[in-house]
Amino acid sequence: MLDFITLCDYFGTFAFAISGIRLAAAKRFDWFGAYVVGLVTAVGGGTIRDILLNATPFWMQQSSYLIISGLALLFVIILRKYVVSLNNTFFIFDAIGLGLFGVVGIEKALTFGFPMWVAIVMGTITGSFGGMTRDTLINEVPLIFRKDIYALACVLGGIIYFLCLKINLNPSITQFIAATSIFLTRVLAVKYHISVPVMKGDDN
């Protein structure tokens, strides 16, 4: 039976893939191109993390991620008219995925023996570099650099994870608190339009 974490992982993957496929559709990519962009959005962050950790990329060890990205493609093609009305649902799935991917990235780095500050970076890369690669592929300036709090939610979640470890909380509770804090940061940032200040250009 699928456990709760695996379910969150799959729904998060689905939501990430949907976001890539929809942006590819807006740029009139063909079905195959849209699939690749969806897949890169879903697995790109974790792949960059695994390459940096010198681990075998996670999606090469079980085919679920390629299949879920394929289902996301079919979903967008067949239910195109209803996709827009599901925006809020996708947003929630995406935020759940962000929370989970962030925590997975932190824990994988710790398992490989890296210190906490590397783990926080890896959590952030896992959650946000898929979207960054997606935007580079469709030839846009990455959204995560310009809008809302996204990657920063993973940094915050990483710090909370670290604090939970410091006070010797149970591992499952630590995971839950860190993932929830990423999820809530993301949701509240969008709801209340909280964002990071924008840089000012110099006079050059």
Add this chain to the structure above:
Amino acid sequence: MLDFITLCDYFGTFAFAISGIRLAAAKRFDWFGAYVVGLVTAVGGGTIRDILLNATPFWMQQSSYLIISGLALLFVIILRKYVVSLNNTFFIFDAIGLGLFGVVGIEKALTFGFPMWVAIVMGTITGSFGGMTRDTLINEVPLIFRKDIYALACVLGGIIYFLCLKINLNPSITQFIAATSIFLTRVLAVKYHISVPVMKGDDN
């Protein structure tokens, strides 16, 4: 003496490098920049494959690929006026390279102990991610996502490779059939304008 497969590899590399150098020339890159784009087009797909497989990148083990890319640069600089008239020749070399690179990618993944579906993905990455990286570097939306059948020919070749293995065909014959099917799919797709359907944008 150079064997037939090595010759195909070199001509494919040359054609891939030429495609990168010409696009860089159209964007008015300098000679060095054009060389880098040509090299990345030629070896980028195989490099990403080798990083994912945790293998030493193939071009770091023998200098031929850097030299062939240099020859391609000289060729475009010196014979610029004749390059356009050779479009069909380059196209054929490029399709031969695609067929060969696809099969090389499949076999390398199998050698590293990965299952067939990973091998098909690696064949596709080997054949198509060099061109994708090229387009990202010259700041264009990757062509493989929008035009003709290119990467998909590698997927098809991978499936045919798998079927040949299933019926216990001789390895050399399997290689030949898979590479030829990639080559023919590519050539026929361009000749008869066969392409993958384009995505429709949503109403957002």
Add this chain to the structure above:
Amino acid sequence: MLDFITLCDYFGTFAFAISGIRLAAAKRFDWFGAYVVGLVTAVGGGTIRDILLNATPFWMQQSSYLIISGLALLFVIILRKYVVSLNNTFFIFDAIGLGLFGVVGIEKALTFGFPMWVAIVMGTITGSFGGMTRDTLINEVPLIFRKDIYALACVLGGIIYFLCLKINLNPSITQFIAATSIFLTRVLAVKYHISVPVMKGDDN
């Protein structure tokens, strides 16, 4: 106490990060996005080198690089009005960084047992691929492909390093001569507007 080479490394990192952060500011990235672009500019070249060499990325082994990039961000935010007037200073730091990063890349590849020609490529990647990744992230055609001599200075430095080895010069003197030749090539190229010829497009 910090030795001279470490100081050059830190000032080079700072200058590379500043260049990324200023370009991000010109594109109105937020603080977090500017930090990521600065960091990628500073450590991107060395990271690609380490991935190709199958080494643990250098910045994951000590936190200095993340901290220096953070200081560069604060510097640009707080001293924005003075940043432009420091252009020449940044240019000198950047050229010092290029010289040092080039030599570090050469030596790391040799330590890993690769031949000299791979080491020259790795020195060039260390010095120039951070800037290339920066330009790709901010959605511009990479500057190193179009303007002045930059990456090519690393190639030249690598050849000089090789010649010094051939005549059995002392390792420290070899390092110094190679780094200085990269630095001087870069400074003289900009001062006297020496550049690589630009490609001509074909008639297509």
